[in-house]
Each structure stands twice: as structure tokens, then as C-alpha cells.
Amino acid sequence: xxxxxxxxxxxxxxxxxxxxxxxxxxxxxxxxxxxxxxxxxxxxxxxxxxxxxxxxxxxxxxxxxxxxxxxxxxxxxxxxxxxxxxxxxxxxxxxxxxxxxxxxxxxxxxxxxxxxxxxxxxxxxxxxxxxxxxxxxxxxxxxxxxxxxxxxxxxxxxxxxxxxxxxxxxxxxxxxxxxxxxxxxxxxxxxxxxxxxxxxxxxxxxxxxxxxxxxxxxxxxxxxxxxxxxxxxxxxxxxxxxxxxxxxxxxxxxxxxxxxxxxxxxxxxxxxxxxxxxxxxxxxxxxxxxxxxxxxxxxxxxxxxxxxxx
Ligand SMILES: [Zn+2]
Numbered sequence: 001x002x003x004x005x006x007x008x009x010x011x012x013x014x015x016x017x018x019x020x021x022x023x024x025x026x027x028x029x030x031x032x033x034x035x036x037x038x039x040x041x042x043x044x045x046x047x048x049x050x051x052x053x054x055x056x057x058x059x060x061x062x063x064x065x066x067x068x069x070x071x072x073x074x075x076x077x078x079x080x081x082x083x084x085x086x087x088x089x090x091x092x093x094x095x096x097x098x099x100x101x102x103x104x105x106x107x108x109x110x111x112x113x114x115x116x117x118x119x120x121x122x123x124x125x126x127x128x129x130x131x132x133x134x135x136x137x138x139x140x141x142x143x144x145x146x147x148x149x150x151x152x153x154x155x156x157x158x159x160x161x162x163x164x165x166x167x168x169x170x171x172x173x174x175x176x177x178x179x180x181x182x183x184x185x186x187x188x189x190x191x192x193x194x195x196x197x198x199x200x201x202x203x204x205x206x207x208x209x210x211x212x213x214x215x216x217x218x219x220x221x222x223x224x225x226x227x228x229x230x231x232x233x234x235x236x237x238x239x240x241x242x243x244x245x246x247x248x249x250x251x252x253x254x255x256x257x258x259x260x261x262x263x264x265x266x267x268x269x270x271x272x273x274x275x276x277x278x279x280x281x282x283x284x285x286x287x288x289x290x291x292x293x294x295x296x297x298x299x300x301x302x303x304x305x306x307x308x309x310x
Contacts, residue, residue, distance in 0.1 A: 115148075
């Protein structure tokens, strides 16, 4: 009696599972509205800066959604079945290969835009090999994937994104190109503000929580010393003392922390070298304002910390 009930219950589950599978398969092929919502092409941005960029360039011609929820560190994002399906159905997925292994695995090359392919990349952090860890490093790319922290490179991405959207939705091509040009101009102006604001500084060394600011350093001739390469890795004692020595030697007054990473390590380091801490936002998640206002806040923080005079 008891076992008979169990069996039929299990059988019911099995039937439900089969039904679910059938429905999922069916919707993939038969849904004629795939890639659109209310007639607009659906653009999926992997995480915040790409969401901001997609919204600027897509304007009212697209429906933009983001895979990484606000407040979530994007590097360790895992995708549910629903999100993978959403990716398959989207008109375009905008991502950066090397930031999120789960997204790298799920995207369809035909309907995705890897923003890293639009710009000249710089090599990944040089202390990458020194970091231990059993997690597979098979997804690691040879370049530093944090390209959005250089406004000039992001301007180039805006232009390329405009071309991709225009190709995907030819009826609205002019709108995409116009908005891409406006966005690129805004980012170009921001680049000029940074170049001017960081032109004359007492020190050019920035010690950061994780190595996210390589492109900013590259553009404005700063030297980035990241305590860790990625936000999930705990620095080794060797790395910490190495960074401490360097910070002292270069007269560093501020150790930068970021909102999504515990400031503990940076605070310990700061007290060891007699420095303060300040938040520098790598914009891996949505800031309180938008990309431009958060970057302006970063500029002010950098000017104070590095003793810039302009
Ligand atoms: Zn990062």
C-alpha cells in the first residue's frame, strides 16, 4: 500500500518532468517572438557597465536586461537554466570574455558581442602565476578583461556596439549609430577630465583591493599594485608583505578598497604602512548614480589620494 503510493507519486513526478522538458524544447523552436519583447530586440548585458552602455546605445529601440543583479560580484556569477534559455533567445548578448566563466560558456557566438574584441587589450596581471588555488584556471584569458575602466576604450566599444545593433535591427540602424556617437562623445569628454585631473600628481602608484584598474592605470600613466588578482582570492602573506614594502617605498598614503569586497585586508595593510583607506569603485555592480557619475567620484578620490594638483 505504502510502496504503491510512493511508486505512483514518483511516476507522477517523472511525468511532470517529461512534460517540463517537452515544453522547454518546444518553446525554443516554436516561439516566434524569440529575441524580442513587445517587438523590441532583447539585449542582455552581462553586468553593470555593459548594461549602462547597452541602454545608452540601444535607447528606446531595445529592451535591455542584465544578468548580474545589483550588489552581486560578477566574477563568480552562476547561471540558472532560465538565464541560459534567456541568453539563447536574446537578439544580442553583450559580455566580456574572461570576466564570467559561466557567461563565456553559455553565449552563442552568432548572437553575442564580446566587448574585449573591440579594443586593444593589455596583458593580465603579472603576479597571476604566483597565486595558488585549486579552482580551474582554464577560463583565464591572457589579457586583463576590465576594459570598461578606461573611458576611451569604452567609447570604442560604444561605437562597435552601435554597429552590431544596427546590423541586428536594420530598421533602426540610424538611431543606434546616432546614440553610439553621442555615447562615445560623452566618454571622450570623461577621458579628457581624467587626463587633465591626473596630469600632475605627487605619486602615481595606486594600491587596489583587486586588480581591476589596469586600463585606467594604462591610460593615465599610473601604476596599479593590486593586492589580489580577483575578488575571491585571499592574498598570501608573501604577497601582502610585498605590497606593503612597495607602498612604503612609493609614499602611498591611501589603500583603495571597493564596496563588494571586504575591506579587511586593505585595512590591515593600510595600518601596517600608515596609510588611510578610500573606496575606489571598479563598477562591477551598479553604483548609486551611473557609470559617468561613479567614474567622476573615482577621479576625485584618486586626485585626493595621489595628491594631484590640477
Ligand atoms: Zn574584477
